[in-house]
Amino acid sequence: NAGVTQTPKFQVLKTGQSMTLQCAQDMNHNSMYWYRQDPGMGLRLIYYSASEGTTDKGEVPNGYNVSRLNKREFSLRLESAAPSQTSVYFCATEVGGLRDGYTFGSGTRLTVV
Amino acid sequence: AQRVTQPEKLLSVFKGAPVELKCNYSYSGSPELFWYVQYSRQRLQLLLRHISRESIKGFTADLNKGETSFHLKKPFAQEEDSAMYYCALSGRGSSNTGKLIFGQGTTLQVKP
Numbered sequence: 660n661a662g663v664t665q666t667p668k669f670q671v672l673k674t675g676q677s678m679t680l681q682c683a684q685d686m687n688h689n690s691m692y693w694y695r696q697d698p699g700m701g702l703r704l705i706y707y708s709a710s711e712g713t714t715d716k717g718e719v720p721n722g723y724n725v726s727r728l729n730k731r732e733f734s735l736r737l738e739s740a741a742p743s744q745t746s747v748y749f750c751a752t753e754v755g756g757l758r759d760g761y762t763f764g765s766g767t768r769l770t771v772v
Numbered sequence: 773a774q775r776v777t778q779p780e781k782l783l784s785v786f787k788g789a790p791v792e793l794k795c796n797y798s799y800s801g802s803p804e805l806f807w808y809v810q811y812s813r814q815r816l817q818l819l820l821r822h823i824s825r826e827s828i829k830g831f832t833a834d835l836n837k838g839e840t841s842f843h844l845k846k847p848f849a850q851e852e853d854s855a856m857y858y859c860a861l862s863g864r865g866s867s868n869t870g871k872l873i874f875g876q877g878t879t880l881q882v883k884p
Contacts (some may be wrong), residue, residue, distance in 0.1 A: 690870060699781065701858060702816075702874040717871070735827060749816065753870055760806055762820035 661685055665750050665764035672771045673742045680735040680767050682750030690753050692717075692761070693725065695746040702749065710731055713759035740771045774799050776861045779873035785849050786883050791876050793844040795833075795859030805835055805842040806872065811855045818858070819844075822878035829853070849882045856880075 663741030666681045682691065689710050694702040706718075708727040722744060724736045737744055748767050750760040773850060775798040785791055797803060807819040820828045822835040822842060833844045859875040 690872070697874055701776075701778075701876040702872075704871060704873075707871060723834075724812060731831075748818040751816075760808075765815045 660671060663750055663752055663762050663764040665748075665767050667767060668765065669768050670735070670770070672737075672769065674759065674771060675739050676740050677736065678740065678769075679737075680748055680769075682733045682735070682764055684733075684750075684752045684762070686754070686762060687730070687742050687759070688752035688754045690731070691727065692751045692753075693735045694749045694751065695719065695747060696766070697746050700707075705735065705748075711768060722738075737769075740769075742771045745769060745771045774861060774873050776859050776873050776875035777856075778859055778878045780878045781876070782879045782881065784881040784883065788848050789852055790873065791844075791849045791853070791880065791882075793847045793857050793859075795842045795844065795875060797840050797842065797859075797861050799840075803835070803837075805833070806860040806862075807831070807833055807842075808858040808860060808874075809855050810858070812848050816858065847856055849880075851882045851884060854880055854882045 663684045692707040693705040696702050703719045705723050706715045706725040711730045714725050726734050747766050749766050750764040754762050777796045805822045808816045809819045810816045831846045833842050835842050856877050856879050858877045860872040
């Protein structure tokens with residue numbers, strides 16, 4: 660039982676390049692989230708998906724797109740990476756109702772040069 | 773606006789000393805508060821939530837609605853408590869999605 664799996668763990672991009680961060684869960688959770696973690700800023704919500712087939716913007720969606728491919732997978736895409744997107748990205752899931760809180764992935768450390 | 777504030781970036785204490793990590797929130801409705809912990813090179817994990825009123829690893833947190841606070845406390849710090857701690861608030865909207873709003877985080881350093 661892997662829980663929440665994020666790939667890749669590390670990535671270096673050049674400004675303007677694109678990439679997709681993958682998140683997959685085997686917990687049968689309904690809701691999935693993408694956060695970015697920056698020093699002094701805490702975790703900020705980028706996008707979320709309350710259920711398969713739905714996605715919504717969070718606090719900092721600019722420069723990102725998401726896809727909820729199915730119940731298991733929720734990907735985050737950077738179409739044209741910028742240095743301001745250098746961050747650690749976390750995927751999180753929850754069964755619904757927040758009764759067990761979030762389950763987090765191990766994170767993707769992205770550097771844009 | 774919903775907001776979570778953790779006023780201390782770094783809290784440094786000696787082993788055996790009491791610990792209090794501060795968390796204040798702003799929320800117009802009935803809040804749901806959490807503490808998450810991130811040990812070095814590990815993923816974030818739920819430490820406790822106010823609804824359960826439990827003690828995990830010796831930590832407790834009481835929701836004070838009058839002071840809009842949810843401070844995390846431990847009477848005797850251990851070196852293994854050294855980690856980043858995040859306070860989080862449930863920002864439930866009309867969609868009833870359990871979005872969490874996180875504070876800035878406090879690094880707890882427990883010195884031997």
